[in-house]
Amino acid sequence: MHQRLLRFYSRRQGDIPTYDVKMASENSSQLLVAAIDFGTTFSSWACSFRHDYEKDPTKIRVKEWNSGVGISSKAPTSVLIRPDGETLEAFGYDAEDKYGRLAGKDEHKDWYYFIKFKMSLYNDKSLTRRTIINDEMGKKMAAIKVISLVIRYMKDDLCKQMEPKIAGKLLPEDIQWVLTVPAIWNDKARQFMREAAVQAGISDNQLLISLEPEAASLYCRRIPLELKESDGTSSIVPLSSGTRYIVVDAGGGTTDITIHEILEDGNVKEMYKATGGAWGGQEVDEAFKQFLIKIFGAPVLQKFKVEVMEDYIGLFREFELKKRKVSLNGNEGLTFSIPASLLEIFRENTGETLTEAINQTQFASNVRVIKENKLRLDPSIMRSFFDTSLRSVCEHLQTFHEDNEKYGISVALLVGGYAESPMLSGAIRENCSSWKVLVPDDASLTVLKGAVLYGYDQSTIVYRVARYTYGVSVFADFIAGVHPLEQLVVNDEGNCLCDNIFETFLTEGTLLRYGQIVYEQKGFVPPDSKTNFMNIEIYASTDEDTKFITNGCCFLLGNLIVTGLDTSIPRSQRKVDVTITHKGTDLHVYATDTQSGRKLNACIDLLD
Structure with missing residues (x-):
């Protein structure tokens, strides 16, 4: 007779997380929905009051940041933390400016300054609660501490600005929070962000995680989408029932790609699991940095960064503005001012003039020095900074474009900060010519505003696609000739069992309806008589035909933890x-x- 025994994960009581992951209330009735878009390069928050949403869902308030030269809807994800390692001193433009001033007085060495650190969550495949990241000078701090400080800053700033707009006091339970994450992030990174938000003071049951391209898709369905033709004409393209479109969410760190179809009732169906990679605007910045290294040399640029951080920040701020003007067919070059401090360090360390240095590089014919302190770059040089990221994005998109019979895509929706670059939209139009390429106004804010809409109705995305094949590890009666001998174990009662069997409960690519039960088992019994908790191993695999958890394509996703069992x-x-x-x-x-029938505390814990 076949027997099936669940394989429990041995764990000490003290190892069990103290949090309890609960789902935020569906279609909640909170006074306010607030979203935080925590980006690699830029971040911001937005919100809307329920009475505004009911009249006009697109009436969304976005934080205004003072950049020093104007008002911006986003701030750089730059974080300045005091030497105590506990207190956030400044964020965004303020953090850049203050750290620059500290560095100018040589008072910065004990402070922590982090920029563009979000990608560490994507790159670290063994992410844990103890993961460490380095600041710009190499000082170490727990990643969850840095991120939680930023989220707390955003939370407190939003509450401070919104409280005067209501009668009475704005209570924590009045707010439904939404935090955005890239769709291509793994499950560990999503939980990491959730736990960072909880550490920041956001209640677990008032927090939703929104996938960035999904949020953008929700917002874009609420606004007119304009298609601009090469002859200067334009037209409005409705995303009507039956339309299948690809969302390209191009941010600073990653480019997320997902395919949606609009159903007859106006809701959205995800057609294929999200894909993408680290192909964001940050790669353009890195190419510019490598350009500077080839001209000035790595030691000079590093010394410039360490000794004159304020000017270093200013140089890359200028590049951020200039790169947005670069287009595929533009004929005008761009001019950059070189800080006097960089030129001084360069002369002291090399004894060369800037012109002499450039003439020794591959840029001798298309980079000129103007008035000793400016560089004039030919269009070809500026465009070359985009080569790596554009090649990665377009090669990936072509796999969908070339098989239109399978994917049936008619529209490409470009969102995110990088989507505002004419280089990206132009390259996609050239490589995917049959698609209507749409870039909404304020493309950099579509994720943020869409996250607010998601906070009001999470069921709009009716179907999603399972990313992996999921299962639990079980024992079964050993069958000679069927089960491999190396999986044979004999229990205390002398029964021969097959260990490490992967029992699938959800297959990769399965279309999941919102609210669908994916796993249900009755009558689990704890492993021994003394414990009041259970830990069930949850595995994931990239192969839908996985037979054993020991297969190379299979990995331990986390543990299903149940506590509060009655030991009496x-x-x-x-x-x-x-x-x-x-x-x-x-x-x-x-x-x-x-x-x-008593409900027990339960969660799926994916982090060590």
């Missing part, structure tokens, strides 16, 4: 019913005491 009754009677449901961007677990 015999172990055999201490049974638990477990259900995993797909809602929103996460899998949610529910556990019930089989005998009493």
Whole structure:
């Protein structure tokens, strides 16, 4: 007779996380929905009051940041933390300016200054709660500490600005929070961001995680989308029922790509799991940095950065503005001012003039020195900074464009800060010519504003695609000739069992409906008579035909943890019913005491 035994993960009581992941209330009635878009290069917050949303969903308030030369809807994700390692001193433009002033007086060495650190969550495949990141000078700090400080700053700033707009005091329970993450991030990174937000003082059951391209898609369906033709004409392209479109969310760090179809009722169906890579605007900045290194030399640029940080920041701010003007067919070059401090360090270390240095490089014919302190770059040089990122994005998109019979895409929707670059939209139009390429106004804010809409209704994305094949590890009766000998184990009762069997409960590519139950088992019994908790190993695989958890394509995703079991009754009677449901961007677990019907605390923990 076949027997099936769940394989439990041995864990000490003290290792169990103290948090309890609950789902934020669906279609909640909070006074305010607030979204935080925590970006690699730029970040911001936005919100809307319920009464405004009910009249006009697109009436969304966005934070205004003072850049020193004007007002911006986003601020650089730059963080200045005091030497105590606990207190956030400044964020955004203020952080850049203050750190620059500290560096100018040589008072910066004990401070922590972080920029563009979000990508560490994407790049670190072994992400844990103890993951460390380095600041610009190499000083170390826990990543979750840095991120939680930023989220707390955003939270407090939003509450401070919104409280005067209501009668009475704005209470924590009045706000539904939404935090955006890239769709291509793994499950660990999403949980990491959730836990950072909880550390920042946002209640777990008032927090939603929104995938960035999905949020952008929700907002773009609410606004007119204008198609601009090469002859100067334009037309409005409606995303009507049956339209299948590809969302290209191009940010500073990553480019997220997902395919949606609009259903007859106006809701959205994800057609294929999100793809993409680290192909954002940050690659353009890195190419510019390498250009400077080839001219000035790495030692000079590093000394410039360490000794005159204020000017270093200013140089890259100027590049950020100039790169937005570069187009595929533009004939005008661009001029950069070179800080006097950089020129001085360069002369002291090399004894050369800037012209002499350039003439020794590959740029001798297309980079000129003007009035000793400016560089004039030919259009070809400026465009070359985009080569790596554009090649990666376009090669990936062509796989969808070339098989139109399978994918049926008619529209490409470009969103995110990098989407505002004419270089990116122009390259996609050239490489995917049959698509209507749409770039909404304020493309950099579509994710942020869409996240606010998501906070009001999470069920709009009706179907999503399973990213992996998911399963649990079980034992079964060993069958000679069927099961491999190396998986044979003999239990205390002398029964021959096959260990490490991967029992699938959800297959990669499965279309999941919002609210669908993906796993349901009744009558789980704890592993021994003394413990009041259970830990069930959850595995994921990139191969839908995985047979054993020991296969190379399979990995431990995390642990389904149930606590609060009644130890006063015999172990055999201490049974638990477990259900995993797909809602929103996460899998949610529910556990019930089989005998009493009492709800138990349960969560899926993916982090060490």
